[in-house]
Amino acid sequence: MTDLSPKAIAQARAELGVPVERLPRSVAIIMDGNGRWARRQGLPRVAGHQEGAKNVLRIITEAARLGIEALTLYSFSIENWNRPAAAVNALMHLYAQYLGHERPTLVANNIRLRHLGRRASLPVPVQRELDESVRISSVHTGMYLCLALNYGGRAEITDAVRRLAARAAQGEIDPAAIDEADISAALDSAGIPDPDLLIRTSGEWRLSNFLLWQLSYAEFYVSDLYWPEFGPEAFRQALIAHAGRHRRFGGLEDAPPAAESTR
Numbered sequence: 001m002t003d004l005s006p007k008a009i010a011q012a013r014a015e016l017g018v019p020v021e022r023l024p025r026s027v028a029i030i031m032d033g034n035g036r037w038a039r040r041q042g043l044p045r046v047a048g049h050q051e052g053a054k055n056v057l058r059i060i061t062e063a064a065r066l067g068i069e070a071l072t073l074y075s076f077s078i079e080n081w082n083r084p085a086a087a088v089n090a091l092m093h094l095y096a097q098y099l100g101h102e103r104p105t106l107v108a109n110n111i112r113l114r115h116l117g118r119r120a121s122l123p124v125p126v127q128r129e130l131d132e133s134v135r136i137s138s139v140h141t142g143m144y145l146c147l148a149l150n151y152g153g154r155a156e157i158t159d160a161v162r163r164l165a166a167r168a169a170q171g172e173i174d175p176a177a178i179d180e181a182d183i184s185a186a187l188d189s190a191g192i193p194d195p196d197l198l199i200r201t202s203g204e205w206r207l208s209n210f211l212l213w214q215l216s217y218a219e220f221y222v223s224d225l226y227w228p229e230f231g232p233e234a235f236r237q238a239l240i241a242h243a244g245r246h247r248r249f250g251g252l253e254d255a256p257p258a259a260e261s262t263r
């Protein structure tokens, strides 16, 4: 059981040496380079994803220990269905297994699991394990862990637009009154703070259709490490780098974005 008392979190943050107001509340990660890590070791791709899954555990635990409010992990994109069937099946098998096995981790770290993405086209065993993990963790009060699984940023925005359009057609909302908060609330990530920091491993500088709406003001941190080797120390270095950035949100000094303009 991780000690997640306010005192323990304050202690972990003090050891990191970053002022609390400069710690990201919400972090998103594109966990890239598992296949390349495996190839470099002379192992099959699936071994890279298994090792990547072990690292997911290490990073979840570290983020919870530091009192991060939300961690969003890009686990499978809608575009990933274009991979060979055997590779997709191996990943889906891994997700079902991982979601089933790791419920004690959610309990031990007081984590609330959320799913981002199109649930209905996931294989039934993955849906079942996902639903059960979301259900059992819904009573928790700690970090949100958002798994983007069968996720695409454009698809998420499209789904949100459809929901809002359906409500407008029913006369529940006035189309002219729809604002940014309404759109945020119609996304899969409703209620989760937008990421302050986006980490991508394996040296790639692409957004790959991830959280297109939510990342508007995020700082981007790219590590050359492959995901299986991007451990807690590398994660802490990313948080330290974020703390050194000056976020201006389009203005002149550190300040959150002003309310949306009505002009």
Ligand code: FPP
Binding pocket: 031, 032, 033, 034, 035, 036, 037, 049, 050, 052, 053, 056, 073, 074, 075, 076, 077, 080, 094, 095, 098, 147, 227
């Ligand atoms: C990108 O390419 C990564 C993925 C498609 C999936 C990432 C999956 C994991 C880290 C497995 C465990 C995750 C959970 C939530 C249990 P790539 O890494 O397949 O390979 P590349 O080296 O060819 O870019």
